[in-house]
Every structure is written in C-alpha cells, then in structure tokens.
Amino acid sequence: MATGKIIIHFNHQNSIFLFINLTTFAISFFNCPATLSRGILRIPHLNAFLPECEKVTPYWRRQGGEFDAVIGWGHKTTAAPARALAQRKDLPYLALEDGFLRSVLPGTKGDPPLSVVVDDVGIYYDATLPSRLEILLQNGGWENPALMERARGAMQRIVADKLSKYNHAPLIEGALPGHRQKKVLVVDQTFGDSSVTCGMADGVTFERMMAAAMAENPEADIVIKVHPDVVAGKKRGYLSSRTHCSSRIHVMSADLNPLSLIEKADRVYVVTSQMGFEALLLGKPVECFGMPFYAGWGLTRDRQTCSRRTRARTLLEVFAAAYILYARYIDPTTGRQGSIEQVIEHLALQCRAHRVDAGNLVCTGFRWWKRPYIRRALSAPGNRVIFSDSPNALAAADKVVVWGAGGRSALEREAEKRHLPIHRIEDGFLRSVGLGSDLVRPLSLVVDKQGIYFDPTRPSDLETLLRETEFTDELRRRGLELRRLIVQNRLSKYNVGNDEPLHLTTAPGQKTVLVPGQVEDDASICVGCVDICTNLGLLAEVRRQKPDALIIYKPHPDVLAGNRKGAVPPEKAGQYCNLVTTDRAMPTCLAAVDEVHTMTSLTGFEALLHKKRVITYGLPFYAGWGLTQDRHVIHRRGRKLALDELVAATLILYPRYIDWRRGHLVQAESVLERLTRDRIDRRCESGMTVSGWGRKLAGFLGGAF
Numbered sequence: 001m002a003t004g005k006i007i008i009h010f011n012h013q014n015s016i017f018l019f020i021n022l023t024t025f026a027i028s029f030f031n032c033p034a035t036l037s038r039g040i041l042r043i044p045h046l047n048a049f050l051p052e053c054e055k056v057t058p059y060w061r062r063q064g065g066e067f068d069a070v071i072g073w074g075h076k077t078t079a080a081p082a083r084a085l086a087q088r089k090d091l092p093y094l095a096l097e098d099g100f101l102r103s104v105l106p107g108t109k110g111d112p113p114l115s116v117v118v119d120d121v122g123i124y125y126d127a128t129l130p131s132r133l134e135i136l137l138q139n140g141g142w143e144n145p146a147l148m149e150r151a152r153g154a155m156q157r158i159v160a161d162k163l164s165k166y167n168h169a170p171l172i173e174g175a176l177p178g179h180r181q182k183k184v185l186v187v188d189q190t191f192g193d194s195s196v197t198c199g200m201a202d203g204v205t206f207e208r209m210m211a212a213a214m215a216e217n218p219e220a221d222i223v224i225k226v227h228p229d230v231v232a233g234k235k236r237g238y239l240s241s242r243t244h245c246s247s248r249i250h251v252m253s254a255d256l257n258p259l260s261l262i263e264k265a266d267r268v269y270v271v272t273s274q275m276g277f278e279a280l281l282l283g284k285p286v287e288c289f290g291m292p293f294y295a296g297w298g299l300t301r302d303r304q305t306c307s308r309r310t311r312a313r314t315l316l317e318v319f320a321a322a323y324i325l326y327a328r329y330i331d332p333t334t335g336r337q338g339s340i341e342q343v344i345e346h347l348a349l350q351c352r353a354h355r356v357d358a359g360n361l362v363c364t365g366f367r368w369w370k371r372p373y374i375r376r377a378l379s380a381p382g383n384r385v386i387f388s389d390s391p392n393a394l395a396a397a398d399k400v401v402v403w404g405a406g407g408r409s410a411l412e413r414e415a416e417k418r419h420l421p422i423h424r425i426e427d428g429f430l431r432s433v434g435l436g437s438d439l440v441r442p443l444s445l446v447v448d449k450q451g452i453y454f455d456p457t458r459p460s461d462l463e464t465l466l467r468e469t470e471f472t473d474e475l476r477r478r479g480l481e482l483r484r485l486i487v488q489n490r491l492s493k494y495n496v497g498n499d500e501p502l503h504l505t506t507a508p509g510q511k512t513v514l515v516p517g518q519v520e521d522d523a524s525i526c527v528g529c530v531d532i533c534t535n536l537g538l539l540a541e542v543r544r545q546k547p548d549a550l551i552i553y554k555p556h557p558d559v560l561a562g563n564r565k566g567a568v569p570p571e572k573a574g575q576y577c578n579l580v581t582t583d584r585a586m587p588t589c590l591a592a593v594d595e596v597h598t599m600t601s602l603t604g605f606e607a608l609l610h611k612k613r614v615i616t617y618g619l620p621f622y623a624g625w626g627l628t629q630d631r632h633v634i635h636r637r638g639r640k641l642a643l644d645e646l647v648a649a650t651l652i653l654y655p656r657y658i659d660w661r662r663g664h665l666v667q668a669e670s671v672l673e674r675l676t677r678d679r680i681d682r683r684c685e686s687g688m689t690v691s692g693w694g695r696k697l698a699g700f701l702g703g704a705f
Contacts, residue, residue, distance in 0.1 A: 037072060073096055075125075101329075184217045201290035258274075443657060514592075605646075
C-alpha cells in the first residue's frame, strides 16, 4: 500500500512535516526537547507517547544549553510560559493533551493516561487556530479501507462497552428525570475551561444553548448534565444553578457514565463537550453551540461556523482521524507503544468487573490470608469490601460474595431471604506457580453471579457462556492460540512438579491411562459426583473398565503436601494402578498417556487441550458438550462445541486475570506469559520460592485452606 507525505508550512516560523501511512503519522524528530511542566515529566511511559523525541528533559536543566523544541500541556493558560518560550526561541511547540479514551479514573485520582494527543500545529479543542486534527480532516489523503474497518470496529466496541474519556462512573439506572416522554440532554461544562474559551464560546453561549433547548423542545423534559469536576466540588459550571427556572428543567448532579446517559435522551445540546461526539456515536441528533473538533463537518447542527472547515465528513472518518490517527496509545500491560484496540480491551475489562463489583460487598467464608488480595481484586470505584460472617453485616450490603460454593451459612440464608445478589468467587484455571495451600496468591479468579463452575446442581455463568455464546472467528482464533501456548509451554493450574519425561514400557496396543487424584472433601467432589466420590473408588472403577491398560495414578499436590483429605495408601493404590507418580508436572504426565479418567478434576480439561481422550465419572464443567465420554448427563447442556470454543469461554470470557503489580485486570495471554516466566525460575509472583513455608505457617495457626 502506498504511503504519503504532506508538508504543511504553519505561520512563518516552522515547517511542520506530517507523515501518513496506514494508521499513524509522526512529526519531525527532536533530539532534546524541553518542558517547563513537572506534570508532563511525571507521565508514566512518556517516551512511548513521544517516539519522535529522544528524551524530554526539564527546561531548568537546559538553561544555557541547547534544546530543539518545547513541550507543554495544550493551550491552557498554565502552558502560556511554554508557548512564549517556544516563540521567543523560534522553536516548535508540541502541545500534549489527554486522549479521548484516557483511563478508568480521572487524572486527579491518580490514574495515568493510556492515551494522549500530540499536536505541533495547534490543539484539537482550539477552533481559533488550525490543529493537526483539523488539517487531517480538511485535507484528507489518509483514507483507506483498512483504516475505516478498524474505525468501525473500535466505534462498535466503544458503544457496546459504553467507554468514554474517563470510565469510573456507574451506569444510570432507570429513566431520566421528569414525567414527559421526550428527553433533551443539555451538557454543562466547567467554568472557564480551555475547550470552552478556545471553542469560540463563553457563559453567554451556554445561556443561548439553554434558551434554545427550551424553545425548540416545548414538550420535552430538559435534563442538565453537570460536569464530574463540578459534582466533586472542585470547579463550578455554567448551568448547575438552573434548578428552579422551570418545572421542565432537571439537573443531574450524580457522576454517571456518559454513554448510558446519552442513550436515554432523544436529543443532545452541547457547547464543546466530548459528550456531543459520543452522542453522534449513539446516533443522536446533536446541536452544537461552540466549535468542538467534530463540528463543521456536516455531522451536527452548528450555531457557529469555522471558515477553515469546508469539507463534509462521515462520522466514521471523523472517528478514524481523531481516535486512531491523531490520538496515541500505550499498551496498558507493557507500557510500550500500543493501539486503540488494546486500550479499548483494557478499559472494557476493568469496566465489566467494576460494574459487577459496584456497591457495598459483604464477603463471607474467606480465610484470613485470602482477604487482602480479595479486597484488591474486588475493589471498584466507589465500592466497599466488607469481610464478615455475621448476618448483621447485611444491613449495609448491596451484594454478598461467597468463597466457592459456600456452606449455606446463616449469612447466606439471610441474604437469600432479603433477595440480595449472591456472587461466588474461586481460583481460576491458570492460577499460579505454586499451591494455594502454600499461600501463593492467584493470578486468576472467577466471579460467578449465578452459581459456580464446579457446581452442576444449578446453572453458572460459565455454563451459560458455553450454552449461549455466539463464538466469533476471533474468539475461536484466540482459543486455538491459548491452547497452543499452554501445551507448548507446559502450563497447568498450579505449575508444580518436574518436567522430566515419564518413560513407560507398554505392550503392543496397550493403552496408557492417567487417573488424577483429587481432594476428597473439595466442593467439586461434594456437589459434582454421583456414585464415585473417592480416589480409591475411582481407581477401582477405572481398572474394572480398563483391565489391560497401564494405569498411572497422580495424587493431588495439596493431598501430597498434607494439607487436604484424599490420600490413598500405596499398597491399596497398587492393587489398581501400575505406577504412582508424585513429582512429575501434570503436562509431563499428559504427554505420556492416551486417556484421562477423572471424577471432576480440572486435569480432564487440561487433557482436552492436549487432545487426549477424556472419560468423566462425575459432572465437571467441561462434560456434556460433546468433547468427553460421560458416565452421567446434565440435560441443561447438550450443545455440541468445538474444542477452541470450550477454551475461549473457559479461559477468555469467564475468568479475571490480575496483574498484581500494576493493580489492574489483564488478558489471558498476558498471564500465560507471566506463568511461563515464573515457571522457568520456579518463583511465585511475590518473589518467594515455592516451598512449604505457607503450610507450616498455616499449621501453626491451625487454619484449613
């Protein structure tokens, strides 16, 4: 595909070079740009946002030395000294600003930006001068099918996941205020904000907007949305005092997700707010009273004009130019240069979890050592995580969170009486390098709103995903790749044991069978087994079914460690199996056998990843989908799934994967990389070697795990 170069001469001072390829452009390279802003210097991964700058240094260290550009924060008044310095030195001024998909929390609450814009012409919200974005839209030359397809996909994801610049606010519940059928949303902004003053607007503009909204919609309720900074008491707005002017006017002061608010409105009035563009994404008619970046292209009904903007643009083109070509992104997992797709996926992951975990959560049934990491894992903007086993704690509860299947405690029974939502949480399927019973913190968890994956007596979120998901080609591709990486890197749930090959001597045609031991008082046995529920009973039945097979028994590592119930004396195991292996890693065992026979063990699922034949004697989550030979049937299931569909639902859609260092959720692929690294050096996330210190401490304290 061809690439193009546009040379733009701006003013008489600088030559601005704009290089455009498929999806990106870059400005001229600078060896030693300087900034007067300490805030800019504190931006994490600043160099990833500025690949054309060798290193950004403080101006006060450059005095008397050479520098070839000045970097400042937008065109705000606080950046005036930086702009003046650039003009005085006859140097380029690079304006930085937050991108349109910035972060979960606002910067005032400590979240660093995942996206910024860099503009060496102007800045997107300043309509009094050209900006790089405006020139992109006016001149064109960058449009191509691949870019438009990316833009279409990104727009759809933003709308589906209700993503905005900041993504901490809850979704609106119920209808907009007022009893009239038609709702008109009027968006207020913070007083004196640069996007207002540079957007050809002032306080009078807001009054005109309000008057027009009233006059043009006489039959509608007028809902004024106050800016979040006004809600927080940090700034004042233009319209927030308009509470009693008319019975039709309603001021919404709560901090709410913008897209969930817009979708309930019939029409949207803005001055320069980004919510106007988000309203366009939702297909709403937008009335513009200032000159934001998206006005003047034929998409909005504009009350002002900009003589430089003469070209008609589609919504898709404006989105592509602003969100893909103009804005820059970092990969939230690595901090390196990233893409809009990576930031969208990251924000969507956090938002989905935060919406599940919103409100006051009363957590019950959690051992002392799990509580710190569970608190972190369930933390969401504005929520509270309370650990208690007393029903009295339910007075403050919005939801109850129970470890595993729970034990039908008094608190759970009382929660059911009060019809409180009960969520159940458990370790994920790619957990850690080391055992939970050794107090090793998990890298994955599942939070289930219906039941829990190992309890077949009722539906679970995983079962629903397996039964109802319409699997896309991309999901199947990711499932296939995850399966390939797990097998290639010899990963399993706990990743313990050595990798020395298991050499077996078999007769011609003799089958080799692996029987994985389980913890016999584990909840998955208690609720998921019908007639066989002990390791010895399973061994006896497998020998009956396979009298000529070479049978290998691998005890569960928690049982071997002495932490849990289920030990089988060697002399009894020897009556039914040919070999007991205690030190081999599970992938090593799977590589050596033809079949796996299990009650409900996760090893059965891992065996499927290795393309082994699996026979189930209980009711594990992976049974009943046409991929295993099952002793018992769950009639709710019955859908035939491909293996990569089972993998995608089980390892991508259902669990949460946690980067404890950065404090946010990540994709399954990221945790696979982490487990592979940890497994190589046999060290856990915290840096402690996998040893028995955890169980010794547990034994000392008398705790069961």
